[in-house]
Amino acid sequence: MNKKEDIQFIVQVASEEHTQFAQLICDTMEDSAKKRGTGIAKRKPEYIIEKMRQGKAIIAVTSDGRWAGFCYIEAWEGKNYVANSGLIVSEEFRKHGLAKRIKQKAFELTRKKYPNAKMFGITTSAAVMKINSELGYKPVPFSELTQDDAFWNGCKSCVNYDILMRTNRKICLCTGMLYNPKEDEKKKFEKNLKVQNAKKKIPSKLSVPKSRKMQVAIGVKKKTKKDSLKDNQ
Numbered sequence: 162m163n164k165k166e167d168i169q170f171i172v173q174v175a176s177e178e179h180t181q182f183a184q185l186i187c188d189t190m191e192d193s194a195k196k197r198g199t200g201i202a203k204r205k206p207e208y209i210i211e212k213m214r215q216g217k218a219i220i221a222v223t224s225d226g227r228w229a230g231f232c233y234i235e236a237w238e239g240k241n242y243v244a245n246s247g248l249i250v251s252e253e254f255r256k257h258g259l260a261k262r263i264k265q266k267a268f269e270l271t272r273k274k275y276p277n278a279k280m281f282g283i284t285t286s287a288a289v290m291k292i293n294s295e296l297g298y299k300p301v302p303f304s305e306l307t308q309d310d311a312f313w314n315g316c317k318s319c320v321n322y323d324i325l326m327r328t329n330r331k332i333c334l335c336t337g338m339l340y341n342p343k344e345d346e347k348k349k350f351e352k353n354l355k356v357q358n359a360k361k362k363i364p365s366k367l368s369v370p371k372s373r374k375m376q377v378a379i380g381v382k383k384k385t386k387k388d389s390l391k392d393n394q
């Protein structure tokens with residue numbers, strides 16, 4: 162494996178020039194799902210290509226032009242929900258912080274394209290849960306995610322689909338995670354307000370002690386060094 166410091170990655174919104182990697186991306190997705198023994202919503206190269214052409218995918222490549230990672234975004238229920246899906250990093254480039262960078266870029270792209278949409282994902286991956294949490298996602302029951310049948314139909318190719326069906330789409334092996342922009346804005350607003358209020362409070366170091374206030378009120382002048390010297394003479 163390459164040394165971390167040797168590799169430079171370019172993480173960007175994918176476009177026509179990256180369609181050459183679609184087959185490799187699909188093969189890597191399928192291969193890693195098999196190795197992990199977990200489910201995955203399979204995607205065809207044509208679907209990946211479409212996402213790239215629509216500017217709804219993030220790709221990471223090395224500075225010498227090798228594919229390194231991928232993820233795409235998809236809107237559901239009109240534009241009320243957006244899923245960041247299909248995250249995959251080439252095996253040789255894992256643990257370089259690449260998934261984190263790809264998800265961050267997908268997050269920014271989604272906020273720009275769909276500023277009012279709730280962002281969500283379903284995953285069994287500990288790494289993805291960690292990344293999502295850092296971005297502000299919260300674990301939620303499936304009932305809080307999109308109820309668009311087309312999204313859940315994507316799970317048909319997953320080995321665990323029977324579980325999802327048995328539970329009436331309530332639970333499965335994946336954890337549902339949601340980022341609600343309105344809640345996040347509210348939290349940021351409240352945090353800001355707290356900071357502003359804290360700034361308004363006079364620090365105890367600078368506030369006048371009670372005894373001094375009393376002296377001022379009754380007109381007692383604070384003794385200076387000069388006054389003390391005079392007293393002693």
Ligand SMILES: CC(C)(COP(=O)(O)OP(=O)(O)OC[C@H]1O[C@@H](n2cnc3c(N)ncnc32)[C@H](O)[C@@H]1OP(=O)(O)O)[C@@H](O)C(=O)NCCC(=O)NCCS
Nearest residue numbers: 193248249250255256257258259260261284286287288289
């Ligand atoms: C999951 C995956 C995308 C992670 O990619 P990556 O580039 O290695 O992840 P990063 O290096 O950005 O790591 C992000 C964080 O997750 C942690 N992490 C990475 N792999 C992990 C693992 N297998 N188990 C637990 N934590 C892991 C990292 O330590 C890092 O945490 P830190 O910020 O505290 O250091 C990659 O392993 C992969 O492609 N797996 C197969 C496909 C897959 O599972 N996709 C997710 C489908 S939802």
